[in-house]
Amino acid sequence: MSRISRIKGFADMFPEESERYTFMEAQARRIFGVCGFREWRTPLLELTELFRRTIGDETDVVQKEMYTFVDAKGRSLSLRPEATAGIVRAYVQESCYERERVSRVFTCGPMFRHERPQKGRMRQFHQINCECLGDPSPMADAEMILMLLEFLKAIGIGKTVLKLNSLGCVACRPAYVERLGEFLAKVSGDLCPDCKRRAAANTMRVLDCKRPECRAVLERGPKMSDFQCADCRDHFGRVTRLLDAGGAAYETDPCLVRGLDYYCRTAFEVLSADIGAQSAVAGGGRYDGLVWSLNGPDIPGVGFACGLERLAMLMPPTASAVPDFHLLVLDEGLLEDGFALMQDLRGRGLSGVMNHEVSGFKGLMRQADRSGAWFCLLLGPDEAAAGAVTVKDMREGGQRTVPRENVYDILAGDKS
């Protein structure tokens, strides 16, 4: 008989870590809520077709990273590799655009991609997503970015860089991609093998190659900014002005490209130098064609996702809750009596546990110490005879024996 172990790329999360996630989600709810965003929860499992249509058939995510299987009815289903597709599917399916002009949505939960795990990249990973559907204004882009920065600040993350770019739209990007492709074909000999492959498969991706030799070549290539239509140019100009006014620091980076097909115009990423090679902690942008691609009306959208595994690495430690008491019952015959006392205290909002069996006093006392509780409550024959409980302050070391009905007030009083 061998033990069953965890599968690769999946994590067990113990309190020290999971409490960080809870904290991040709580801050997200608070800050995004202030901005009018409300939480949606959509299924972890969707028809594979949804992701093929939205993320893009040619992307690595769809081609080789999804957990896909055929169900009993012969349908191809996939665990969601990202959240936006499901949100937009629900938006279209429930005709949310008929009920409200602008839908502001956030969602959080696990995503799944079958990649090789490494620092900051798990096969089951967690994201918080925000989507604003139905608002074409650059104000929506800027609002989204400022909200994201506010969130990062709230969870204690500094030392990040915000990068910004405009990817153009259906009207102007195709011409650019074509010219870029022609250029890359000409200089093909000077590119790294990866870029040669990318030039054909996903042309824009060549722009974010990290190799210096490729970057040098690209310096001489066509620039997206020279191809942008007037609308895109105006849109991006207004976004940057709003960010300036909002006090956000950013760098425009003409080489910033998004990985998923549906992005257009504004694209942004938040990067950190402190978490290894997977340096993007959040990323997003505008996706005006996405609702349409799911046979919905032509409704614009803008959104972002942040990776909680990566943010968790950057967060300062969170303080975990300290129990109010640890009850030690010193005699077998008093266990049920002690149980009632514990339940009474819990019912009045105090937290704590008790021993369920009586062993050596030293060991019990050590358990009380390890629990970290503020107070140790002692219930033994002496106390029981007097209808009392001994309350020991574990920080100060002092103790006193008081009538049982006073225990709550002492603990609650010290708490405030």
Place this chain on the structure above:
RNA sequence: GCGGGAGUAGCUCAGUUGGCCAGAGCACCUGGUUGUGGCCCAGGGGGUCGUGGGUUCAAGUCCCAUCUCUCGCCCCA
């Protein structure tokens, strides 16, 4: 899919050119203290040395294979 590093106690690791019964620190348990934790002292439990094969009188140590973890490439948040 490709490349680097690492697997010895619950955790972090030591183990010298192969050589006596496989070690330390931390953690855990018990006792020193009949009902007082942390500090100290004494004792104790716990290991198929990742797994399988090979070389050898002898393998944690050398060779081969394999698995797992980890960092990076790719890709992405």
